[in-house]
Amino acid sequence: MNTVVAIRDIAKKLLDEKRVDFIIGFEKGSLPLRSTPCFVRSASEAGRLTWNATCENNLAKYLPKIKERVAIVAKGCDVRSIIGLIKEKQVTREQVFIIGIPCKGMIDRRKIEAKLGGKEILEAEEEDDTIILKGPSLKETIKKEEFLHDSCQTCTHRNPVIYDALIGGKVTEDQAIDEYREVKEFEARSHDERWQSFSDEISKCIRCYACRNACPFCYCQECFVDSSQPQWIGKTTNLSDTAIFHIVRAFHIAGRCVDCGACDRACPMGIDLRRLTKKMEMDVKDLFHYEAGISLEDVPPLATFNPDDPQEFIMV
Amino acid sequence: MKESEIAKTEVVNLLNTLIKEYRVFAPVEQNGFITFQEIHSGSEAFLDYINSKKPPKEIFFPQSERLFSYDLSREEGWGVEEPASEKKQRIIFGIRPCDARSLVLLDNVFDGKPYKDPYYTDKRKNTTIIALGCNHPGSTCFCTSLRGGPFSQEGSDLLLIDIGQKYILQVVTEKGEKITKKYNKFKEAEDHSLSLMQDTIKTAEASMKSKIDVQKITEKLGGIFDDPFWDLVSEKCLGCAVCTYLCPTCHCFDITDEVINQTGGRVRTWDSCAFPSFTLEASGVNPRPGNKERYRQRIMHKFDYFVANHGMAACVGCGRCIKECPVNLDIRVVLNSILNH
Numbered sequence: 001m002n003t004v005v006a007i008r009d010i011a012k013k014l015l016d017e018k019r020v021d022f023i024i025g026f027e028k029g030s031l032p033l034r035s036t037p038c039f040v041r042s043a044s045e046a047g048r049l050t051w052n053a054t055c056e057n058n059l060a061k062y063l064p065k066i067k068e069r070v071a072i073v074a075k076g077c078d079v080r081s082i083i084g085l086i087k088e089k090q091v092t093r094e095q096v097f098i099i100g101i102p103c104k105g106m107i108d109r110r111k112i113e114a115k116l117g118g119k120e121i122l123e124a125e126e127e128d129d130t131i132i133l134k135g136p137s138l139k140e141t142i143k144k145e146e147f148l149h150d151s152c153q154t155c156t157h158r159n160p161v162i163y164d165a166l167i168g169g170k171v172t173e174d175q176a177i178d179e180y181r182e183v184k185e186f187e188a189r190s191h192d193e194r195w196q197s198f199s200d201e202i203s204k205c206i207r208c209y210a211c212r213n214a215c216p217f218c219y220c221q222e223c224f225v226d227s228s229q230p231q232w233i234g235k236t237t238n239l240s241d242t243a244i245f246h247i248v249r250a251f252h253i254a255g256r257c258v259d260c261g262a263c264d265r266a267c268p269m270g271i272d273l274r275r276l277t278k279k280m281e282m283d284v285k286d287l288f289h290y291e292a293g294i295s296l297e298d299v300p301p302l303a304t305f306n307p308d309d310p311q312e313f314i315m316v
Numbered sequence: 317m318k319e320s321e322i323a324k325t326e327v328v329n330l331l332n333t334l335i336k337e338y339r340v341f342a343p344v345e346q347n348g349f350i351t352f353q354e355i356h357s358g359s360e361a362f363l364d365y366i367n368s369k370k371p372p373k374e375i376f377f378p379q380s381e382r383l384f385s386y387d388l389s390r391e392e393g394w395g396v397e398e399p400a401s402e403k404k405q406r407i408i409f410g411i412r413p414c415d416a417r418s419l420v421l422l423d424n425v426f427d428g429k430p431y432k433d434p435y436y437t438d439k440r441k442n443t444t445i446i447a448l449g450c451n452h453p454g455s456t457c458f459c460t461s462l463r464g465g466p467f468s469q470e471g472s473d474l475l476l477i478d479i480g481q482k483y484i485l486q487v488v489t490e491k492g493e494k495i496t497k498k499y500n501k502f503k504e505a506e507d508h509s510l511s512l513m514q515d516t517i518k519t520a521e522a523s524m525k526s527k528i529d530v531q532k533i534t535e536k537l538g539g540i541f542d543d544p545f546w547d548l549v550s551e552k553c554l555g556c557a558v559c560t561y562l563c564p565t566c567h568c569f570d571i572t573d574e575v576i577n578q579t580g581g582r583v584r585t586w587d588s589c590a591f592p593s594f595t596l597e598a599s600g601v602n603p604r605p606g607n608k609e610r611y612r613q614r615i616m617h618k619f620d621y622f623v624a625n626h627g628m629a630a631c632v633g634c635g636r637c638i639k640e641c642p643v644n645l646d647i648r649v650v651l652n653s654i655l656n657h
Contacts, residue, residue: 036552057642120366208562212556235572
């Protein structure tokens with residue numbers, strides 16, 4: 001059975017049987033190559049739900065506020081985020097019905113737009129592994145795998161780690177992939193080069209906080225950047241202000257970030273936000289042998305203390 | 317006013333001539349997208365584009381602007397310094413008609429009654445706007461629903477229309493007229509050029525598919541302030557400021573003091589109605605506690621309050637918020653659902 005039909009069927013059943021109050025999923029977006037988050041409250045509306053390679057948002061973002069019982073359409077990285085949120089007690093396992101979907105990666109429309117060099121896409125049809133793009137001076141078939149989001153290209157957890165229903169068969173995961181290759185390459189550069197590159201990226205920031213707001217783990221009641229008493233950081237777009245925002249945000253999600261890439265996708269200015277978060281993820285793995293969002297049982301490294309924890313970084 | 321024409325090959329020379337006398341801002345390609353920046357050579361201008369990522373409003377209303385600085389350690393007094401006002405005349409070249417129109421909307425706020433904002437008006441007064449009509453409006457453009465159009469002259473001093481090998485030049489104001497005197501390669505437009513221009517305008521206008529009855533929306537908004545509709549429409553909003561910061565007409569700002577020991581200053585920075593701290597009061601009460609109230613404010617301000625205050629909607633239909641919203645919350649969809657509500 002096709003994935004979309006299966007999602008609609010299970011959504012309908014869950015709502016009919018009153019097992020959940022609503023479903024968080026995706027529906028067709030208003031633009032080509034876009035799907036958009038949707039909230040379905042009655043079985044008769046289950047037909048709105050869809051699934052394709054443009055379902056790029058991390059829907060776990062919407063869980064922390066929720067009090068009701070909810071079913072959520074979740075790909076591999078969304079499920080890892082849900083696990084994190086359960087462990088951080090932002091939502092309970094019982095409250096969430098996970099409609100898990102093995103994922104072959106989501107496509108990055110900006111990469112496609114860059115390839116087209118300004119030609120506008122008015123229609124996009126997805127067929128198995130390809131997408132047909134149409135526009136005023138455009139008819140082109142592209143391979144999905146060549147235009148995946150960066151985070152999808154190095155994903156080693158395409159299949160949901162936990163779920164209450166799994167739609168479709170599991171997909172193969174490339175465990176041999178070196179997901180930290182770019183981080184290591186960056187680390188190998190000189191201090192000055194790294195600072196220059198970091199400064200160039202961060203200088204693009206317009207302080208819209210789309211990265212923070214798209215992140216499932218940015219649920220603080222008051223973010224440090226919003227505090228006015230005391231005002232922890234300046235409000236300007238000077239490099240010192242924007243750099244502090246990005247560095248502190250990266251530290252705050254260390255050991256929690258599952259590299260879903262939501263921050264990267266949300267950024268309108270194309271800042272390579274994963275350069276920071278991926279480094280944090282790698283360090284947590286190296287230092288504490290911990291990978292976020294893989295198990296409901298293991299204890300997050302920054303929520304515990306072991307006498308043999310590495311502490312070379314502590315300056316005496 | 318009579319139209320003149322100029323060969324496209326002359327544009328670089330024209331810009332080079334203007335650069336000698338003016339600070340010229342033009343679209344340039346940087347980091348994979350278009351931004352308006354000061355250019356120092358005519359060849360830097362990139363005119364084959366749909367629209368810039370960020371609106372050119374920041375040339376008048378920068379995202380961060382220092383209003384004054386002080387130094388209390390000075391013996392001769394407090395040492396308060398205000399930024400020097402811009403002396404050199406400026407030109408924005410190649411701005412789209414929607415963005416040119418957005419300046420007219422902003423004038424209501426910063427150069428209207430009862431307030432005149434010296435930081436804005438100083439820059440506005442000494443800037444000439446040379447707009448470039450849109451032969452190929454984007455699929456997210458809906459300027460014709462907002463009293464604009466791909467070749468609208470409102471807000472421009474000069475309007476260029478691309479007719480293939482040449483640009484037609486429409487002089488809109490005296491300020492614009494002055495520019496035409498600075499360069500001797502403008503010719504009176506040939507009949508053939510004018511007929512090409514008419515065709516170009518017709519084709520571009522016909523290609524605009526998004527049409528929204530904004531007047532009806534304004535009429536409806538007054539009656540639905542407390543409607544549960546807002547809960548549903550705002551549900552997926554992330555509460556970021558992509559839409560407001562990339563909007564050419566959004567103009568809300570914050571003012572903060574920056575103090576380091578004896579020195580400091582006051583800065584004005586963009587702010588957004590999407591942020592929780594935007595309406596947070598000193599008492600701790602927040603009259604707009606959630607997405608619903610904040611998203612409603614965005615729509616109400618643009619299509620109800622601004623209309624009541626200034627007789628026009630605070631939207632020019634540039635489509636940036638549509639293109640860049642991380643969750644595809646499309647303002648056209650929201651406006652249409654208001655109509656159908």
